[in-house]
Amino acid sequence: MPGKKYKRRTLTFLIWKTIYEEWRIWLGIVILLLIVFLFSDQIAAWLERSTFIKVLDSLSKLGLLVAAIAFLREIPKWEERAEEEARRRQLEYWKAIDAARTTQRSKDGRLYSTSLKIDLESLAAEKNAYGEPIKLTNVSAHEAKLQELNLEYAHLHVCGFHEADLSGANFCNTRLEVVDFFRARIFGSDFSNSLFIDVAFTHALYDQETKFPNDFDPQKAGACLIAPGVDLQQANLVNALLWDANLEGANLQGADLCGASIGGMRNNWQRTNLQNANLQGARAPHIDLRLANLSKANLQGAKLDKAKLDGANLQGADLRGVEFITVSQIKTSNFWDEAIYDDDFRQELGLLS
Numbered sequence: 001m002p003g004k005k006y007k008r009r010t011l012t013f014l015i016w017k018t019i020y021e022e023w024r025i026w027l028g029i030v031i032l033l034l035i036v037f038l039f040s041d042q043i044a045a046w047l048e049r050s051t052f053i054k055v056l057d058s059l060s061k062l063g064l065l066v067a068a069i070a071f072l073r074e075i076p077k078w079e080e081r082a083e084e085e086a087r088r089r090q091l092e093y094w095k096a097i098d099a100a101r102t103t104q105r106s107k108d109g110r111l112y113s114t115s116l117k118i119d120l121e122s123l124a125a126e127k128n129a130y131g132e133p134i135k136l137t138n139v140s141a142h143e144a145k146l147q148e149l150n151l152e153y154a155h156l157h158v159c160g161f162h163e164a165d166l167s168g169a170n171f172c173n174t175r176l177e178v179v180d181f182f183r184a185r186i187f188g189s190d191f192s193n194s195l196f197i198d199v200a201f202t203h204a205l206y207d208q209e210t211k212f213p214n215d216f217d218p219q220k221a222g223a224c225l226i227a228p229g230v231d232l233q234q235a236n237l238v239n240a241l242l243w244d245a246n247l248e249g250a251n252l253q254g255a256d257l258c259g260a261s262i263g264g265m266r267n268n269w270q271r272t273n274l275q276n277a278n279l280q281g282a283r284a285p286h287i288d289l290r291l292a293n294l295s296k297a298n299l300q301g302a303k304l305d306k307a308k309l310d311g312a313n314l315q316g317a318d319l320r321g322v323e324f325i326t327v328s329q330i331k332t333s334n335f336w337d338e339a340i341y342d343d344d345f346r347q348e349l350g351l352l353s
Contacts, residue, residue: 089126117146124154133175165241185241186210187226203236207245228268247272263287263307285324295335309333316340 120141126134132155139159146161149169156174162182169189177197181204188209196213202222212218219225224235228248235255242257243264249271256278262269263285272292282302289312296316305324315335319325320342327348330336337351346352 116141116144117149120146121150124151163239163241181223183239183241186223191216203240205237205240205242205245243267245269252277257282259283294333304329314339319345 120136120139123136124133128134133153135155135157136159137157139156141164142160142162144161144164146164146169147167149166151174152170152172154171154174156176156179158178159176160180160182161184162180163184164181165185166181166189167185167187169186171189171191171194174191174194175197176194176199178199180200180202182200183203183205184201185205186201187205187207189206190211191213192211194213196216200221201218204218204223205226206218206223207226210218224232224237226242226245226247227250228246229250230247231251232247232255233251233253235252237252237255237257237260240257240260240262242260242262244266245262245264246266246268248268251273253273254276255274258278259281260279261283262279263283265286267286268288269292270288270290272289274289274297275293275295277294277297279302280298280300282299284302284307285305286307287304288308290308291311293313294317295313297318299317299319299322301321301323302319303323307325307329309329310332312333313335314330314333315338318340319330320340325345330339330349337349341349341351
């Protein structure tokens with residue numbers, strides 16, 4: 001409380017000190033206002049007759065005219081500056097996209113670059129002098145993670161998305177000329193109303209949520225439907241991006257899944273026919289293979305940590321070099337004693353060498 005009283009006294013003191021030191025200025029302001037108030041009619045009449053005031057009025061109108069002319073002269077320069085700024089901005093986007101090609105990749109070879117996705121979307125939103133989307137040419141996004149990429153109304157020309165993850169991407173109303181989606185993952189991607197000119201989907205993976213233009217047959221274009229119960233016998237799925245895929249009851253007999261990513265927390269491979277399939281080096285953590293047919297399948301070097309093998313048929317399956325597998329996991333399957341193992345793992349299973 002004493003502090004507040006002191007502050008009030010200090011503020012009052014400063015106000016009175018200011019008035020005391022500047023009383024001549026305040027007095028002059030008051031006198032001037034009184035004169036204007038008492039003689040306003042006379043002052044207005046004098047100003048109206050004054051040649052000096054008329055000159056000032058003419059000069060002000062002339063100034064407005066000069067400003068308008070200067071403004072009109074600057075308009076073309078503004079357009080030039082806007083075009084130059086657009087070129088500079090687009091150049092920065094291209095530099096970032098090119099730099100992404102040399103970005104450090106993860107152990108599985110995937111390119112995880114948040115800036116690549118942002119720069120592609122920003123560049124696709126740029127317009128040319130006619131208000132049309134600029135052409136994205138020679139974009140190489142091989143093995144890149146570009147989930148939910150938004151390129152709606154974009155114009156792609158000679159671009160490659162080999163083995164890229166484009167899950168949930170938006171390609172609506174997009175013009176695609178000479179674009180390659182070789183082995184790309186396009187689960188849930190939307191190509192509605194897009195224009196395809198020499199677009200390749202060889203071994204691309206799509207699901208029931210993927211949308212294509214009317215009258216376009218993705219299977220004729222070489223794409224593979226990933227869904228429960230599909231027939232993918234002898235399919236080429238090397239390095240396929242199949243995590244969280246639902247292939248319950250599907251036929252993948254003799255399919256080549258070498259190096260594929262087929263695990264994930266939401267995957268479902270129950271009752272899948274993988275007889276004679278090649279799963280060598282596959283990355284399959286948490287894979288659900290309950291009641292699946294793995295007879296004579298090649299699982300050499302596969303990563304099967306926390307895999308569910310309950311009731312799976314392992315007759316003649318080759319599990320040499322399998323990583324992160326346990327005895328308890330193996331023994332939940334059928335015919336596990338007729339599978340092929342490394343000698344040391346056979347001993348753990350209690351099998352004769």
